[in-house]
Every structure is written in structure tokens, then in C-alpha cells.
Amino acid sequence: MKKYKFSWNDDIYLIHVQFDTNSLDALENKDIVLNRVFFDENSESETKTITNNGFRFIVSRSCPEEKYVEIIYDENVYMKLFIIDDRAYYPTFTYYEG
Amino acid sequence: MFKSAYYLSEEAVKNIIEVCDIFAISIKAMDEEYYKEFTKGTLPPVLKAAKLVYESGKHLEISNLVVTDLTNNEQSYNKMIDFIVDELDCSVPLHFTRFHPDYKYTAVEKTPLEDVVNAVSLAKKRGLKHAYTGNVFADDSINTYCTECGALLVKRYGLTATIQANLKNDGTCANCGCFNDFDL
Numbered sequence: 001m002k003k004y005k006f007s008w009n010d011d012i013y014l015i016h017v018q019f020d021t022n023s024l025d026a027l028e029n030k031d032i033v034l035n036r037v038f039f040d041e042n043s044e045s046e047t048k049t050i051t052n053n054g055f056r057f058i059v060s061r062s063c064p065e066e067k068y069v070e071i072i073y074d075e076n077v078y079m080k081l082f083i084i085d086d087r088a089y090y091p092t093f094t095y096y097e098g
Numbered sequence: 099m100f101k102s103a104y105y106l107s108e109e110a111v112k113n114i115i116e117v118c119d120i121f122a123i124s125i126k127a128m129d130e131e132y133y134k135e136f137t138k139g140t141l142p143p144v145l146k147a148a149k150l151v152y153e154s155g156k157h158l159e160i161s162n163l164v165v166t167d168l169t170n171n172e173q174s175y176n177k178m179i180d181f182i183v184d185e186l187d188c189s190v191p192l193h194f195t196r197f198h199p200d201y202k203y204t205a206v207e208k209t210p211l212e213d214v215v216n217a218v219s220l221a222k223k224r225g226l227k228h229a230y231t232g233n234v235f236a237d238d239s240i241n242t243y244c245t246e247c248g249a250l251l252v253k254r255y256g257l258t259a260t261i262q263a264n265l266k267n268d269g270t271c272a273n274c275g276c277f278n279d280f281d282l
Contacts, residue, residue: 013235013236013256014235014256014257058257060256060257060258061235061255061256062255062256062258063255063258064236064255085198085200085208086196086198086200086233087233087257088233089200
């Protein structure tokens with residue numbers, strides 16, 4: 001599985017993450033795990049299932065105590081991460097790919 | 099839920115009212131010249147649409163973009179508040195939303211938080227029950243407080259909203275009993 005850690009800061013509270021794959025049917029694991037890790041090292045986990053190529057959703061920092069979000073996804077999935085300043089916008093500038 | 103700048107024909111608005119329950123209408127400015135210059139549209143159809151939604155009884159919220167050096171002034175805020183007070187009613191939520199520089203309009207900075215907070219203060223002074231800032235992630239101005247006693251009812255942080263013990267299921271404040279227009 002691939003793992004990417006995104007740390008929140010005073011300017012960035014929102015991101016989009018998008019997942020692409022050549023063949024959704026061939027994926028062993030369509031689940032994406034989001035671990036929200038807090039400054040006290042406690043964490044909360046949630047799972048989303050990729051339903052289509054280009055599957056994209058928004059992730060918002062949940063509270064000031066949330067330090068970073070860790071995104072875990074299948075080796076055969078390609079993730080793009082976008083930073084958002086305004087939730088009404090659909091970002092196209094990629095901050096991270098891999 | 100339908101969020102839109104609402105530059106639509108009356109027929110389209112009536113059709114959408116039939117199939118949506120919640121409407122968030124973005125009024126860019128209460129200024130016809132602004133609409134012509136920056137949106138290439140016109141203001142009257144937007145206001146007419148807002149009134150149609152309001153009269154339908156569906157849930158309606160209005161947002162108003164506050165642009166640095168353009169509409170971040172008391173005159174603009176008052177025009178927006180006038181519309182709510184005169185044409186809708188004071189229980190309709192109003193969001194003064196921060197602009198951020200993008201695309202073809204990048205010469206000015208993101209609207210200062212202080213400006214939208216001032217707009218909210220003015221709206222509340224003029225009797226609006228539910229005025230908020232928009233495009234603000236963490237500030238008291240995005241929370242909901244009881245309109246009577248000031249008790250915190252909904253705490254917000256970014257896209258997370260947490261209903262507080264003070265807000266009862268019937269929409270009243272547990273502290274003072276005031277109804278705060280919630281339908282939980």
C-alpha cells in the first residue's frame with residue numbers, strides 16, 4: 001500500500017484528493033484509508049471506497065488539534081492532491097502526485 | 099441542495115423549486131453596474147429568483163461576496179442587508195463571503211477577515227438573526243449563537259459542524275427557550 005502524509009498549517013485547512021487507476025476492476029483494494037492524527041498522537045480513521053476512475057473528494061481539517069492526515073491507498077492507484085483556498089472552487093493545480 | 103449564482107429564468111427557478119429542498123443563492127453584489135462589468139449578467143433576475151424561492155417556503159440562504167477594494171464597504175453591506183430585511187425576512191441566513199484572488203482577478207488580496215466580521219456585526223445590529231462569515235475556517239463568526247441569550251448552539255470549524263447541548267431537537271435554546279429557526 002502507498003502512504004502519504006499531509007500536514008495542516010495555519011494557511012491550509014482544505015485539500016482535494018483524486019484517485020486514478022487504469023483498471024478499477026483489477027484493483028484488489030478499492031478502499032482508501034484516511035487517518036486523522038492529532039497533536040496528542042491519538043487518531044481517527046475513516047474509509048472511502050473508490051467507485052470510479054478520477055474519484056475525488058474533499059478533506060477538511062476537523063479541529064485545531066488535528067496535526068496531519070495520512071492517506072493510505074492501493075499500489076495500483078495514482079493519487080493527486082490539490083490544495084484549496086476556497087471550497088467553492090475546483091482546484092486543478094497539483095500539489096502532490098504519486 | 100442547490101447552490102447557484104441564480105442567474106436563471108423564472109420558469110427554470112420554478113422547476114428547480116419543485117425538486118430541491120435547500121437553496122443557497124450567491125448574490126455577487128447589490129449593484130447593477132457590478133453585475134454588468136464582472137458577471138456579464140444582470141441583478142434583477144437574481145433578486146427575483148431569491149424572492150421566488152423565499153415565497154415557496156423552501157429553506158433559503160443567501161451569500162454575498164465581499165471583494166477587497168470593491169465591495170468591502172459599509173454601503174455594500176447595507177444594500178445587501180436591506181434586501182434581506184425589506185424583501186425576505188430577518189430569519190434568512192446571510193453569509194458575507196471572503197473573496198480570494200484567482201483567474202483574471204488577482205490584483206487585490208484576499209478579503210481581510212476583519213471586513214467580513216464587520217459586515218456580520220452590522221447585519222446583526224440591523225436585526226438579522228443568522229449572519230455569518232464565509233470562506234473563513236475558524237472564527238466565532240462562523241458559529242451559531244442563540245439570538246436571545248447568546249448561548250453557543252452550533253460550533254463550526256472548517257467543514258465540521260458540531261451541535262452543542264444548548265440546541266434542543268425542537269430548535270429552541272436549552273438556556274433560554276428561544277426558537278432559533280432550526281429544523282433538526
